[in-house]
Amino acid sequence: MTRSAPPACDTIVAPATPPGEGGVGIVRLSGSRAEALLAAAFRGRTAPPAMVSHHLYHGRLCRRDGTPLDEVLAVIMRAPHSYTGEDVVEVHCHGGSQLLRCILDLFLAEGARLANPGEFTQRAFLNGRLDLAQAEAVAALIGARSEQAARIALGQLEGRLSQQIHHFTTELRELLLLLEAHIDFPDDDLGTLDHQAVSTRAAAVHAAITELMLTFDNGRALREGVSVLILGRPNVGKSSLLNALLGEARAIVTEIPGTTRDTVEEELVLDGLPLRLIDTAGVRDTTDPIEQEGVRRAREKARAADLVLLVLDGSQPLTAEDRMAVAMAPPERTVLVRNKSDLPAAEEPHSHPFLSHVAVSVRQGTGLAELQAAIVAHFCGPGAGDTVGGVVLAERRHRDALSGTLTALERFRAAQAAGEPYECLAFELREALAALGQITGETTPDAILEQIFSRFCIGK
Numbered sequence: 034m035t036r037s038a039p040p041a042c043d044t045i046v047a048p049a050t051p052p053g054e055g056g057v058g059i060v061r062l063s064g065s066r067a068e069a070l071l072a073a074a075f076r077g078r079t080a081p082p083a084m085v086s087h088h089l090y091h092g093r094l095c096r097r098d099g100t101p102l103d104e105v106l107a108v109i110m111r112a113p114h115s116y117t118g119e120d121v122v123e124v125h126c127h128g129g130s131q132l133l134r135c136i137l138d139l140f141l142a143e144g145a146r147l148a149n150p151g152e153f154t155q156r157a158f159l160n161g162r163l164d165l166a167q168a169e170a171v172a173a174l175i176g177a178r179s180e181q182a183a184r185i186a187l188g189q190l191e192g193r194l195s196q197q198i199h200h201f202t203t204e205l206r207e208l209l210l211l212l213e214a215h216i217d218f219p220d221d222d223l224g225t226l227d228h229q230a231v232s233t234r235a236a237a238v239h240a241a242i243t244e245l246m247l248t249f250d251n252g253r254a255l256r257e258g259v260s261v262l263i264l265g266r267p268n269v270g271k272s273s274l275l276n277a278l279l280g281e282a283r284a285i286v287t288e289i290p291g292t293t294r295d296t297v298e299e300e301l302v303l304d305g306l307p308l309r310l311i312d313t314a315g316v317r318d319t320t321d322p323i324e325q326e327g328v329r330r331a332r333e334k335a336r337a338a339d340l341v342l343l344v345l346d347g348s349q350p351l352t353a354e355d356r357m358a359v360a361m362a363p364p365e366r367t368v369l370v371r372n373k374s375d376l377p378a379a380e381e382p383h384s385h386p387f388l389s390h391v392a393v394s395v396r397q398g399t400g401l402a403e404l405q406a407a408i409v410a411h412f413c414g415p416g417a418g419d420t421v422g423g424v425v426l427a428e429r430r431h432r433d434a435l436s437g438t439l440t441a442l443e444r445f446r447a448a449q450a451a452g453e454p455y456e457c458l459a460f461e462l463r464e465a466l467a468a469l470g471q472i473t474g475e476t477t478p479d480a481i482l483e484q485i486f487s488r489f490c491i492g493k
């Protein structure tokens with residue numbers, strides 16, 4: 034698919050800094066008239082046409098009638114060496130909402146158009162400054178909730194993922210060319226197609242993509258954050274555990290069973306892993322309709338949670354209510370927490386089907402570090418945290434595109450094994466390539482592009 038050429042570069046404007054008061058506010062322009070628009074409003078020792086690209090100049094910004102708006106620093110970044118690849122102007126003014134609005138209005142009155150969300154980055158993409166995976170990394174970097182997430186996004190912005198995709202694409206294109214040569218010139222001196230070599234190379238790409246896809250769970254966890262649900266019968270110390278992990282008295286703790294009746298959610302970053310910690314109402318059979326609803330919610334959330342912390346009171350024998358809670362916990366996503374280890378243990382922990390088992394005393398603060406390590410290990414541990422050549426897949430869209438590539442490669446392998454005509458093999462390779470192209474944006478439908486860029490903030 035050929036992408037439509039960039040629109041005849043109308044000049045867009047938007048605040049690049051968030052709304053509210055701040056030390057500086059930045060208004061950004063991009064397009065062929067960016068410099069002219071600055072020239073119309075800037076009064077300083079150096080007039081915009083004489084400004085050296087990428088240098089800051091001090092001056093005043095004035096309305097047409099000469100009314101000064103603010104003292105500013107202005108910079109022109111001339112095409113093509115700018116973020117968008119077009120002439121970009123940034124005006125650094127004092128950071129006040131009203132002031133920014135006046136400056137924006139000034140440029141709008143001079144003929145600029147208010148930028149759509151993500152339009153600067155969209156232009157960078159359309160002008161070939163970034164591919165789509167890199168453009169998406171810009172949004173991911175801005176939205177990163179932990180250092181690791183930011184690191185993954187930066188790697189993607191710097192083109193690490195794109196390089197991998199490029200490598201797969203080159204490999205498959207070469208195979209496609211080989212096939213097409215045999216289709217177009219069957220009687221030439223090309224010799225017979227070396228099927229073994231072709232299938233080995235296709236299988237190598239398949240294996241590398243499969244390996245890359247294994248990084249997705251970790252990447253998604255770091256990018257989007259994970260949900261960790263605290264589950265158990267009343268009074269085992271669930272809310273106490275929530276508070277201890279948060280380091281603040283967020284939920285009410287009392288010795289009365291049934292204290293928590295609704296779910297309580299808080300965000301927390303553990304070792305760079307952003308997580309949403311959810312405390313729930315104690316699981317028990319109850320006639321209280323409010324508590325019943327709380328228990329229903331706990332059950333529902335246990336199904337959806339990425340990880341469950343199943344809390345038991347280690348000083349008490351297992352009760353029927355404990356068993357209810359155990360039945361609600363998905364074993365492959367549950368860490369067993371035996372709380373109250375400061376009290377004499379009721380019985381030794383017996384074998385259990387859960388991921389791991391940690392003894393803690395929230396009261397004394399013991400075992401919490403082990404529990405935190407167990408949580409992080411589940412999402413980022415060995416095997417889960419592997420990167421492929423420093424690349425971690427973090428975007429569902431990329432995962433889906435890669436799985437499309439794998440499916441096409443599997444059909445390719447089957448067609449080859451069945452001795453189908455070269456045309457059929459070539460078709461599957463083209464499908465595989467089209468799926469890969471969705472990641473970098475070469476084959477991404479316009480509607481999807483719109484959707485991706487609309488998720489950006491204004492001014493980016």
Ligand SMILES: Nc1nc2c(ncn2[C@@H]2O[C@H](COP(=O)(O)OP(=O)(O)OP(=O)(O)O)[C@@H](O)[C@H]2O)c(=O)[nH]1
Pocket residue numbers: 265266267268269270271272273274285286287288289290291292293294313314315316372373374375376393394395396397
């Ligand atoms: N000895 C001891 N007591 C604890 C520990 N952790 C919590 N408790 C006590 O256990 C009682 C119940 O604690 P909560 O955190 O309210 O228990 P919960 O599981 O949230 O209870 P519900 O909200 O009723 O379901 C309180 O009196 C806590 O002080 C612990 O490690 N050791």
Ligand SMILES: [Mg+2]
Pocket residue numbers: 271272273284285292293312313315
């Ligand atoms: Mg509670």
